[in-house]
Amino acid sequence: MIENLERIIAEHSFFHGMDERHIRFIVGCAKNVRFEEGQMIFREGDPAVHFYFLREGMVSLELMVPNRGRAILQTVAPGEVVGWSWLVAPYRWHFDGRALLATRALAFDGKCLLAKCEEDHDLGYEILKRFTSVVSERLEVTRLQLLDLYGSAA
Amino acid sequence: MIPRPFRIQSVRKETADTFTLDLKSADDGRPGAFAPGQFNMLYVFGVGEVPISISSDPRDGSTLKHTTRAVGTVTKALERLKKGDTVGIRGPFGSSWPVEEARGRDCVIVAGGIGLAPLRSALYFLLASRESYQKIVLLYGARTPEDILYRPELERWRSQFDLDVRVTVDRAGHEWRGPVGVVPALVRRAGFDPANATAMVCGPEVMLRFTVRELENRGMDHRHIYISMERNMKCAIGFCGHCQFGPTFVCKDGPVFGYDRIAPILGKAEV
Amino acid sequence: MTAYRAQSGETVLIEAQQLDTLIQTLTRRGYEVVGPTICEGAIVYDRLGSAKDLPAGWTDEQDGGTYRLKRRADNALFGYVVGPHSWKKYLHPPAVRLWRAERGANGFSIVAEKQEPPKYAFLGVRACELHGIRIQDKVFLEGAHTDPTYSSHRANVFLVALNCGQAGGTCFCASMNTGPKAESGYDLALTEIVEQGRHRFVVEIGTERGAEILAEIPHEPAGESDRETAKRIVAETAGHMGRTMDTAGIKELLYSNYDHPRWEQVAQRCLTCANCTMVCPTCFCSTVEDVTDLTGEHAERWRKWDSCFTMDFSYIHGGSVRATAKSRYRQWMTHKLGTWIDQFGSSGCVGCGRCITWCPVGIDITEEVRAIRKSAPGGSPES
Numbered sequence: 001m002i003e004n005l006e007r008i009i010a011e012h013s014f015f016h017g018m019d020e021r022h023i024r025f026i027v028g029c030a031k032n033v034r035f036e037e038g039q040m041i042f043r044e045g046d047p048a049v050h051f052y053f054l055r056e057g058m059v060s061l062e063l064m065v066p067n068r069g070r071a072i073l074q075t076v077a078p079g080e081v082v083g084w085s086w087l088v089a090p091y092r093w094h095f096d097g098r099a100l101l102a103t104r105a106l107a108f109d110g111k112c113l114l115a116k117c118e119e120d121h122d123l124g125y126e127i128l129k130r131f132t133s134v135v136s137e138r139l140e141v142t143r144l145q146l147l148d149l150y151g152s153a154a
Numbered sequence: 155m156i157p158r159p160f161r162i163q164s165v166r167k168e169t170a171d172t173f174t175l176d177l178k179s180a181d182d183g184r185p186g187a188f189a190p191g192q193f194n195m196l197y198v199f200g201v202g203e204v205p206i207s208i209s210s211d212p213r214d215g216s217t218l219k220h221t222t223r224a225v226g227t228v229t230k231a232l233e234r235l236k237k238g239d240t241v242g243i244r245g246p247f248g249s250s251w252p253v254e255e256a257r258g259r260d261c262v263i264v265a266g267g268i269g270l271a272p273l274r275s276a277l278y279f280l281l282a283s284r285e286s287y288q289k290i291v292l293l294y295g296a297r298t299p300e301d302i303l304y305r306p307e308l309e310r311w312r313s314q315f316d317l318d319v320r321v322t323v324d325r326a327g328h329e330w331r332g333p334v335g336v337v338p339a340l341v342r343r344a345g346f347d348p349a350n351a352t353a354m355v356c357g358p359e360v361m362l363r364f365t366v367r368e369l370e371n372r373g374m375d376h377r378h379i380y381i382s383m384e385r386n387m388k389c390a391i392g393f394c395g396h397c398q399f400g401p402t403f404v405c406k407d408g409p410v411f412g413y414d415r416i417a418p419i420l421g422k423a424e425v
Numbered sequence: 426m427t428a429y430r431a432q433s434g435e436t437v438l439i440e441a442q443q444l445d446t447l448i449q450t451l452t453r454r455g456y457e458v459v460g461p462t463i464c465e466g467a468i469v470y471d472r473l474g475s476a477k478d479l480p481a482g483w484t485d486e487q488d489g490g491t492y493r494l495k496r497r498a499d500n501a502l503f504g505y506v507v508g509p510h511s512w513k514k515y516l517h518p519p520a521v522r523l524w525r526a527e528r529g530a531n532g533f534s535i536v537a538e539k540q541e542p543p544k545y546a547f548l549g550v551r552a553c554e555l556h557g558i559r560i561q562d563k564v565f566l567e568g569a570h571t572d573p574t575y576s577s578h579r580a581n582v583f584l585v586a587l588n589c590g591q592a593g594g595t596c597f598c599a600s601m602n603t604g605p606k607a608e609s610g611y612d613l614a615l616t617e618i619v620e621q622g623r624h625r626f627v628v629e630i631g632t633e634r635g636a637e638i639l640a641e642i643p644h645e646p647a648g649e650s651d652r653e654t655a656k657r658i659v660a661e662t663a664g665h666m667g668r669t670m671d672t673a674g675i676k677e678l679l680y681s682n683y684d685h686p687r688w689e690q691v692a693q694r695c696l697t698c699a700n701c702t703m704v705c706p707t708c709f710c711s712t713v714e715d716v717t718d719l720t721g722e723h724a725e726r727w728r729k730w731d732s733c734f735t736m737d738f739s740y741i742h743g744g745s746v747r748a749t750a751k752s753r754y755r756q757w758m759t760h761k762l763g764t765w766i767d768q769f770g771s772s773g774c775v776g777c778g779r780c781i782t783w784c785p786v787g788i789d790i791t792e793e794v795r796a797i798r799k800s801a802p803g804g805s806p807e808s
Contacts, residue, residue, distance in 0.1 A: 240532030
């Protein structure tokens, strides 16, 4: 069965409300991918070529901490996005990424998408608007984690 | 009001800093009825009293369970007690979770840290009348996997098909295969109908505020969101004045509040 | 001697020297008579053995952070207003043992303290104070729980009210509708008349009990001119209040101004010394202390006055909810004038002015309300 990539993109919550012509414009940068449970998707320092819109499963953002071992910082769930390092120089992953569960995702080629954004600034604005929202949500969660609310009283 | 003597059946360590007291009354054997969400004042001889939510099954008349963290003078003294020791109990006090209002509706139980303790009573109640409720969703956030409270019970509930249990932790090592993040974030994807749900939320105040925001974003009405507040208490019966929160006394108007009642002051600093 | 015996609801006249007869009659009937007397430069409430203990010929000059006793030109027995004490020192005592506990082989046992307070007669209760007592009655006797200490101390109190012959520098009972006339809730109400060589009291009898006591004191029906004089005195008092407070929409005003900059300003001055809460006739907050003896076998629980101004008042694990002076002053004022209404159905303030007089830096609650009303960004109902 051939899945219509355009439809899949349009259905992902990230692209909610996006113009049809923009979606058609970027479909060439996208492809369906699958990861097995436990599979490393990217490593800290790797060039950030792709980024992922999760459709099913779960991805964890991890870091190897000397003396502590492998720490899981945050997990990303279906409907959410993994990775915006492709947007920001030096375009390298900052953390490790692993499929905690068998995961299906929409992978986008970052360079490809960046080029299209340069070409069509309206598209660029739509993409950046949405990514700002993603980053802000992620930051809010991180700040709450930092508060260590369930820890012992300061 | 005078404390009644209760005898400790067991002191069970739950996590690094949390423990549960299992108590039986020392006079006539019956602990007395309580509603989920209520609390008792526990007295340690010569040390003092502390308010602790009841976390046992309201239908089990033989025993009272209290889970607490050892963070202050009285709770640290409680932690040092042994089986056979006596504590004083005054109570039960306060308002309770809206288990009646929730009949026929989805129940969204959101707990953060020790906040799971007073919600456990509610869960026992809901599960005992399972057919009276629609979907039951439990969202729980703990600090790390080692700090998950009532873990065996949670795992048992998770394996039931009529209860949706999601647990997240603030941080984890690589052995944890569940969500890592914060509990308000779990609300976004939780399976319930915001137009026909009752939410019961308990945990640190910051977690309460962010969770309520997520519930609002899902479209829930303020009148169906209930939270449990905590304040300094000395008398538990509305006389000492310590537990005032705006115009309410947390000991008698709370600790369970409908969010619509306290929405104007819940975010206000130092109220 | 008495030509007739007055009934409840009637108004009579007694000579000033009969005040002593009143005190002795009450004492003979088993009452512990307490009322105003001078101690350490202030007029406080204490036991009265006779009318000689009253501050005859004294008055008080009060203002923000100021209290001085001055000699009067006449010999009035009640020629002053209120001092640092209020009747709550008797009804809601500052320190009460609630129970004792003994550690035994099988745990511990607790014995409640038997409350056996004296039967009080309060002599000289001002109208504002009658309201203060009624407000505390509401708190301690008319909620879901009854406080046994307050209840036992309050039962059988004989109330002799006093209609003020002058207004104090910080008084504003007229604004709060709590005076200066004592309207109800008393056994007897006195209005002192000192003029043209006459020194008498117009006495309104409020209850059967009051009539019974009065029966033992020489009295005659109060004539028209004496009643008019009494009315005039009270009206003059009402017209000379030292302060005023506009209470229109005050609850909504405070509810919508939690973030008003005035709170920060008053916090610069407030020492959080808690004087205001101690002298206020309606403040009721308390704390408990659990104590043991050196052996650790014997424990006691005490209840003591507390104040929302203390740092620990709102302490929960990790810190106090109200850590700043700003939040604590705001809590006290918003409670007294605003949330009290939602909690107990009336204002918590009776306009006695004590908090203004006894504040070491002279913070004036009427001025604070005025300031918030004047520039309320949170919205102010048109007054």
